[in-house]
Amino acid sequence: MTFEEIVFWSLVLVSGFAALMVVISRSPIASALYLILNFFCLAGLYLTLNAQFIAVVHIIVYAGAIMVLFLFVIMLLNLQDETKLRERMNWKSFAAIALSILFLIELFYIFIIKTPTPKIPIHPSSKEIGTVEYLGKILFTEFLFPFELTSILLIAAIIGAVVLAKKKFELTD
Amino acid sequence: MIPTFQDYLNVAPIIIVSATALLEIVFQIIFKGFKKYVNIFSILGLLISIYFAIINFDKVSMSFSNMVFSGKYASFFEILFCIIGILTILQSSTIQKYYSINKIEYNVLILISIVGMMVMSAGADLISIFIGLEIMSICFYVLAGFARNQIIANEASLKYFLLGAFATGFLLYGIALIYGTVGTTNIIKIAQHYPIALSLDLHLLGLILLLIGLAFKVALVPFHMWQPDVYEGAITNVSGLMASGGKTAAFASFLLIFSIPLAAGNNNLIEIVSVLAALSMIVGNIFGLVQQNIKRMLAYSSIAHTGYILVGIIATNNFGNHGALFYLVVYSITSVGAFGVASILENEFGKNLNINDYSGLSQKNKFLAFAMSVFMFSLIGIPPFAGFVGKYYLFAAAIQRDLTWLVILGVLTSIVSLYYYLRLIVYMYFRDPENQNNIIVTNDFKIAISFSTIVVILFGIYPSSLFSVIRYIFNIY
Numbered sequence: 200m201t202f203e204e205i206v207f208w209s210l211v212l213v214s215g216f217a218a219l220m221v222v223i224s225r226s227p228i229a230s231a232l233y234l235i236l237n238f239f240c241l242a243g244l245y246l247t248l249n250a251q252f253i254a255v256v257h258i259i260v261y262a263g264a265i266m267v268l269f270l271f272v273i274m275l276l277n278l279q280d281e282t283k284l285r286e287r288m289n290w291k292s293f294a295a296i297a298l299s300i301l302f303l304i305e306l307f308y309i310f311i312i313k314t315p316t317p318k319i320p321i322h323p324s325s326k327e328i329g330t331v332e333y334l335g336k337i338l339f340t341e342f343l344f345p346f347e348l349t350s351i352l353l354i355a356a357i358i359g360a361v362v363l364a365k366k367k368f369e370l371t372d
Numbered sequence: 373m374i375p376t377f378q379d380y381l382n383v384a385p386i387i388i389v390s391a392t393a394l395l396e397i398v399f400q401i402i403f404k405g406f407k408k409y410v411n412i413f414s415i416l417g418l419l420i421s422i423y424f425a426i427i428n429f430d431k432v433s434m435s436f437s438n439m440v441f442s443g444k445y446a447s448f449f450e451i452l453f454c455i456i457g458i459l460t461i462l463q464s465s466t467i468q469k470y471y472s473i474n475k476i477e478y479n480v481l482i483l484i485s486i487v488g489m490m491v492m493s494a495g496a497d498l499i500s501i502f503i504g505l506e507i508m509s510i511c512f513y514v515l516a517g518f519a520r521n522q523i524i525a526n527e528a529s530l531k532y533f534l535l536g537a538f539a540t541g542f543l544l545y546g547i548a549l550i551y552g553t554v555g556t557t558n559i560i561k562i563a564q565h566y567p568i569a570l571s572l573d574l575h576l577l578g579l580i581l582l583l584i585g586l587a588f589k590v591a592l593v594p595f596h597m598w599q600p601d602v603y604e605g606a607i608t609n610v611s612g613l614m615a616s617g618g619k620t621a622a623f624a625s626f627l628l629i630f631s632i633p634l635a636a637g638n639n640n641l642i643e644i645v646s647v648l649a650a651l652s653m654i655v656g657n658i659f660g661l662v663q664q665n666i667k668r669m670l671a672y673s674s675i676a677h678t679g680y681i682l683v684g685i686i687a688t689n690n691f692g693n694h695g696a697l698f699y700l701v702v703y704s705i706t707s708v709g710a711f712g713v714a715s716i717l718e719n720e721f722g723k724n725l726n727i728n729d730y731s732g733l734s735q736k737n738k739f740l741a742f743a744m745s746v747f748m749f750s751l752i753g754i755p756p757f758a759g760f761v762g763k764y765y766l767f768a769a770a771i772q773r774d775l776t777w778l779v780i781l782g783v784l785t786s787i788v789s790l791y792y793y794l795r796l797i798v799y800m801y802f803r804d805p806e807n808q809n810n811i812i813v814t815n816d817f818k819i820a821i822s823f824s825t826i827v828v829i830l831f832g833i834y835p836s837s838l839f840s841v842i843r844y845i846f847n848i849y
Contacts (some may be wrong), residue, residue, distance in 0.1 A: 309573045340373055344383075344436035348491060348503045351390050355484045355507055358397070359514030362477050363529070 207247055214240030227273045231266060238262040250329035379435035382442035384424040385450040386490045389457075392417025393483035400476045407475055411816075414461050414479045418454040418486070425450040434496050438558055441496045444845040448697075449493035449624050456617045456704055457486045462820035463712040464609045466812065478518065482613065485511035489617050493624035498547045498557040501625045505543070505589065508621060509536050512614055516606040519721050528605025535588070535598045543585025549578030559628055567636040576640065579633060583644070586629075589622040592682065593651040596675045600663075603671040608718055611667060612711030615674045616704035623681060623700055627693070635688040645686050650781050652679030657785040660792050666714050666725050669792055670707065673751060676789060677703050683782055684766035687773040690846070695765025697842045702750065702758040702831055709824030710747040713740050716817060719809060730796060732805030737813065741800045743825045748793040750828045753786055758831035 200208075217237035221230045238261045245254035327333050338346050380387065392414060399406045399413070406413075425447040432443040440446075460482060484507060491504025513536060517529025551557050553575040554565045562569070569575045584595065591599040603611040633641055656676030663669040681703070684696035717724050717733075717740070734741035750759035763786070767779045831838050 306577075309577055313573050341437045342439070342499070343375055344439040345497070345499045345503050348500070348507065351484060351487055352503060352507045352510065354394070355481065355488075355510045355514075358477060358480055358484075359510060362474070362481070362514055363517060363520065 382435040385421040388421040446494035462816040465816040489621035492621040515610045524605045528602045539588035546581030593655040600671040608715035615707040649682035653785040687769035692769030699762035731803035733800040761835040
């Protein structure tokens with residue numbers, strides 16, 4: 200095993216464990232904290248892919264800003280009897296679990312047994328792919344159209360949030 | 373590549389509708405009396421957008437470094453979405469008086485959702501299509517819950533949002549796998565890798581995950597669960613917009629992405645899509661039988677119709693593609709009209725939606741009863757109306773492609789659907805009215821419904837007018 204592989208697999212294992220704990224742990228605060236751990240592992244994976252900018256932004260935006268919001272919301276909700284979150288097992292959840300496991304096995308089969316990932320040699324230009332300069336250049340040339348469209352998407356989201364969360368109903372006419 | 377002026381001109385319809393929406397927000401603050409004119413302003417914006425789409429109609433090109441198509445296929449759908457938007461806004465003028473909804477934000481969200489639809493149908497890159505889909509979906513999540521003081525609307529909005537976000541995950545994962553196998557997200561460049569790419573399991577998996585994401589948006593069985601609840605909870609005109617524009621947009625991008633891999637004849641893919649179509653036709657029509665609520669009935673009918681359209685798309689021959697486009701146009705106009713009639717009878721949120729409330733409608737208001745029966749006949753597919761021509765083309769296409777079992781299923785389920793469509797007509801014409809609530813039909817509404825009715829009849833009698841246009845545009849690449 201090379202150094203890269205050791206880093207990769209340790210990040211994968213930790214992030215998988217954290218993702219599982221997000222779902223399993225009963226306390227919402229613990230879930231949120233495990234999610235942060237998961238985000239850090241993902242950021243590490245981005246780093247191994249030479250995507251430094253995305254790794255940093257991922258930590259600042261997701262692990263930083265969004266998770267703080269999450270924790271605030273959990274705090275404000277003031278969940279007292281967290282045991283109520285536990286669901287009874289019924290045939291639906293059994294079926295769901297069975298189907299998910301089946302899907303997992305299928306993915307495992309396709310990814311690992313049937314099409315083993317070929318070793319792709321690292322492209323020389325891939326070193327600069329994650330830099331801020333390259334990203335900025337490509338955002339304003341090749342991906343200008345989707346980039347500008349994202350602004351419309353954000354405006355729609357802002358208006359939507361205002362409409363749904365506004366205090367008073369406005370009577371028309 | 374730095375975009376030129378021509379690039380901006382090519383996407384002018386999209387830019388104009390977005391600009392209209394943004395200007396409405398600003399004008400709301402600047403001009404005090406703007407609220408009265410907001411509907412006219414939106415319609416004006418959509419009309420200008422249609423004008424630019426017509427200008428671009430003849431020349432097919434790709435703009436912004438191959439990110440978006442313009443001309444023919446894209447222009448066709450841009451015009452269709454603008455018309456749907458105009459009809460929805462015209463029909464909403466009545467309900468805006470009854471509900472305490474903010475006219476301006478309602479208009480803005482409808483316009484932005486139309487921007488999303490346009491991008492979906494014009495996208496030449498999976499990233500553009502994805503962002504278009506998200507723009508549309510986010511507007512729909514909010515519009516579904518617009519009647520905020522109603523618990524049923526809150527339920528609809530939340531349900532749609534959670535399930536929609538989940539489906540988006542599938543879609544993105546599919547795009548990631550496709551990018552991983554062919555190294556590009558551009559539709560045309562992906563198409564150059566066919567049919568070799570189809571022998572890669574990973575690529576096929578990506579396509580299937582993408583299919584799941586789109587199937588959720590068009591509500592194919594088994595991804596249809598949200599639809600009746602959302603259509604019931606949303607404001608009726610918004611349900612009409614979702615059933616027509618939302619579905620048409622998702623089908624437009626479905627055709628862009630899947631017409632090549634389906635035509636390449638990968639049996640696995642064809643089998644999966646055929647099963648989805650068959651299930652949609654069966655479940656939609658059988659569940660439609662027992663619905664008492666008109667909005668839920670139209671929701672199940674809409675699920676069944678996605679099945680019919682998919683039959684034509686699976687066939688992937690000229691017949692099928694033309695038929696699917698024809699049917700999309702006819703179905704959109706019909707469902708906007710049908711939901712419009714339902715909205716005018718509704719009076720108050722969630723009231724008068726039961727089928728009993730339609731009894732004796734012909735005595736109360738001849739115009740509405742006639743329009744509703746035309747829409748119902750067209751949905752069944754009875755000859756003088758446009759729905760028949762569409763179904764004929766779809767089923768003929770499937771027979772050409774040796775998919776006879778789907779056609780038999782389609783015809784049988786159409787016969788089943790006869791019951792619930794005709795039941796409504798029987799109630800309207802052969803029963804006495806049960807209650808005497810007055811129906812106020814505004815002029816805006818009359819224009820919209822007359823337009824839809826005339827289109828449905830006209831394309832039924834003279835379908836070649838639309839087919840000649842479709843034949844002309846059907847040159848996606």
